[in-house]
């Protein structure tokens with residue numbers, strides 16, 4: 025077969041040129057062309073075939089889509105072969121239509137999403153989807169891709185790699201963003217078939233939590249309201265919106281309960297559309313009682329702005345507090361008030377986030393032996409999967425101690441020799457030595473038939489207080 029090259033009309037170096045379509049191995053990368061050995065985004069120009077016939081170079085316009093090009097290549101190869109054998113064949117008629125790209129443009133998709141966002145999405149999600157779609161539109165336009173019909177799985181994959189390489193996004197966020205974009209353009213009518221393995225596996229990171237050494241000095245610098253606020257974050261594990269909209273009526277002092285409820289009249293819906301009520305530790309009941317006693321009579325929200333509205337700046341306030349207390353890591357750099365700044369001098373440290381209180385809460389419950397299904401309810405997770413992320417949170421030190429003192433795996437210990445005498449009992453030295461060395465969490469081993477776990481026992485028991493004792497005992501500046 026004679027060599028046939030595929031060219032594409034591309035504006036490069038300020039002029040229209042015919043450049044060879046890029047290839048990976050034998051496969052064409054339709055959205056790229058080669059110029060001086062470099063891959064360039066191709067835009068939406070037409071395709072040409074180039075071959076030699078009778079000693080001269082021939083170029084034929086063959087269409088605007090890969091499918092047309094492939095069909096033209098096959099038939100042109102047959103034509104050339106027949107002519108080689110002396111058969112007279114006419115060329116297929118050249119395609120003279122420079123067809124414009126058809127259908128909806130990506131910009132239109134962005135506009136229509138903005139104008140009619142799906143009713144099931146929450147306002148926060150709408151804003152995020154919108155942002156992601158706009159970012160995709162801008163990126164695609166720079167690649168010369170403007171219409172839905174030009175999108176394919178390569179487009180989505182190169183968007184993903186652009187996010188990671190040039191936007192410096194973590195793989196997890198990049199995949200997230202690309203999946204959202206893919207869903208939105210598919211909903212708008214693009215047909216894109218992804219292949220198995222297109223999405224890189226994302227390592228789930230162990231959620232970061234605060235240490236008592238970080239929290240004690242933080243709480244030491246709070247005023248009474250901040251103390252109540254961040255202590256509520258830490259001891260309920262509620263999301264920032266859930267705390268922002270928490271009302272006086274959501275706090276049940278008599279039973280030690282706190283609820284997340286739908287608030288008619290404002291746009292807040294509990295995230296999973298399920299209201300929930302959880303137990304809170306008695307220490308927090310005391311703190312909140314004191315807080316409520318200081319609230320204005322007609323104030324409905326527990327932690328409102330001075331105007332009685334939902335406070336949207338809790339995070340900003342936390343970052344300021346951390347800076348004031350000298351608790352920033354000193355390494356973060358980003359923009360602050362329009363200027364580049366360092367977290368040494370500006371409230372921009374990434375170490376301090378509201379969600380990290382929630383991570384700390386969840387991890388602490390699990391380390392205290394709460395079962396994962398109960399913790400799922402406490403956190404208001406609709407999927408157990410989300411809660412399981414915290415299960416990896418046990419540090420190796422704790423695993424080592426569990427392994428050293430647990431008896432479960434010892435049941436798998438067998439002996440060599442006469443099987444009749446080889447049934448293993450609990451190793452004799454175990455209980456005594458565990459008591460001497462301190463069993464897990466420094467407590468005596470359980471007597472058979474007792475259960476130290478369970479919500480009531482844990483809250484009243486020592487572990488949580490022991491862990492956060494420093495934070496709790498600190499008195500606020502009043």
Ligand SMILES: [Zn+2]
Nearest residue numbers: 353356367373
């Ligand atoms: Zn920092």
